[in-house]
Amino acid sequence: MDKKYIKLLILTLLITISTYVKQSMALDNDAMFSALSISVDAVDKDATLARKQAIANGQSLGLFKVLERIVAPKDFENLPEVPDEIISDMVQDISVSDEKTSKVRYIANLDIRYKPESIKKYLKDLGVSFVQAPSKPYLLLPLYYSQSNEVFLWESLNSWAKAWIMADYSVIPLIIPEGNEEDIKNIDIKDILSINKDAFLNWQKLYNANGGVIIAEIKDLGNRLKFKAIKYENGVEKEVIQLNYSYKNDLASALKTIVKNYILKTESNYRDSHSINIADDTFLTVVVPLSSISDWLNIESKLKEIATITKIELKAIKKDKAQIELWFADGLDNLSTSLNEKELEIKLVSDDIYEITYIKEDDSNLKE
Known part of the structure; x- marks a missing residue:
């Protein structure tokens, strides 16, 4: 079999697996960017217009709930009103239940999922800090x-x-x-x-x-x-x-x-202490030594669990290493601490090139 074809097949497999991992992880944070059981009730000239107005109202109310959930209270109070057309672009999908209509009225319950990246970009452009991920359960x-x-x-x-x-x-x-x-x-x-x-x-x-x-x-x-x-x-x-x-x-x-009241207090405290402003995020070129493909998938999974990491861009991958652009906020020291919690470490290996590896167990104190 042609070597170029084999390399292409391996890279395609990696991208496919990587996408699956990313989607699976995104489901863990899905609730943060969703608004459930939004009741809507609108009246207009006819049922079609009433439905359109009700959906727009529901999308606006749902986004309000999501932003209230992820933005620290002191910043949330100062957020500008979001135009309807921008809100519509943020919506990923809507599930409708308990619909009731008359000639001029529309009533329903909506479950709305928003696009996390769209909301993050909107807040980033405003320079507003927000929670990137929920706490551990x-x-x-x-x-x-x-x-x-x-x-x-x-x-x-x-x-x-x-x-x-x-x-x-x-x-x-x-x-x-x-x-x-x-x-x-x-x-x-x-x-x-x-x-x-x-x-x-x-x-x-x-x-x-x-x-x-x-x-x-x-x-x-x-x-x-x-x-x-x-x-x-x-x-x-x-x-x-x-x-x-x-x-x-x-x-x-x-x-x-x-x-x-307990949930409101503890979640407010969490937002205050874990909100990150990604307007000033930066990136490093990072090499990740590998012994197998599963090594990369495992390390990538750990990186995606770190809230301050905003993007991981795979630039190249070979049998023994991967090269990535690692975008992050909140400083290199905090990134290093977060990596250590995942049993990883980062170090500068040459001009502007960093390396992420597993933390090696110190065997100097081990006895035979």
Whole structure:
């Protein structure tokens, strides 16, 4: 077989696999750039015009929700109004349900997905910082203390668990077990109450909660609720949020309000601390040594998980190395730190050429 043909076949295979990986990863962040259950209701001269107006209104409202989700509050307040024609260009697709029409009215629910790159470019051109990717997921365990001081995790009396399961969140994914047989087998409430950090680490692995574990407890003191959420990352206590809330008769609504306020607070904090301005992004020419094709796919996958990396452009690939243009924001030091977290390192190897490799294990302290 012709060598040129073989090289072309390999490169085509690489591009195909790379595209599949990129699309698969994009699905992980899809919720950040989607707006679900947008209710629209419009009246016009006829149903066709009413539908057109309703869709435009829904697209505008949906984009508002997406921008509110990814832009830090202080910047979101100053965003200009986006023209309808620009919004339409940002829409990837729309799913319509529960349509109702009359001669002059149109009602429906819309699920709208926006093009991430279009929104990112729009914010970049404005010089606005925004969150590039959601946080790692956390396992959240809701403990409910009744007025008689009984403690519940998933039992039917636990409206607290239901409030979390029904909650709306996006930037910080929460994994909330629903108390099926497998959950009951895996998680012992005694380990939660005794702060068994070894158990926490085990649960992180079982539920793919790479962020950590959050213990969210509520104590019903009779018309007053005492809330405390403790976040553990790899068994280490990282954050404690507490508040008191008074209510009259509707306990379920009070619990939902506390959940909503907690999510708003933590997601706002995440946006403030993880927003990146990519208007001043830059690029490096990087060589990646390879021992196999799977090496490149693995390293590329790790690079795509780093929020400050805005683009990876494959320039050339050979049997033993790949050459890329790596676009990133937030400085080389932060890029280096992020790479280290992925067990990768970057170093300058010649004038304007960098190299990314796996971090080599230091065997100087190993004993035979």
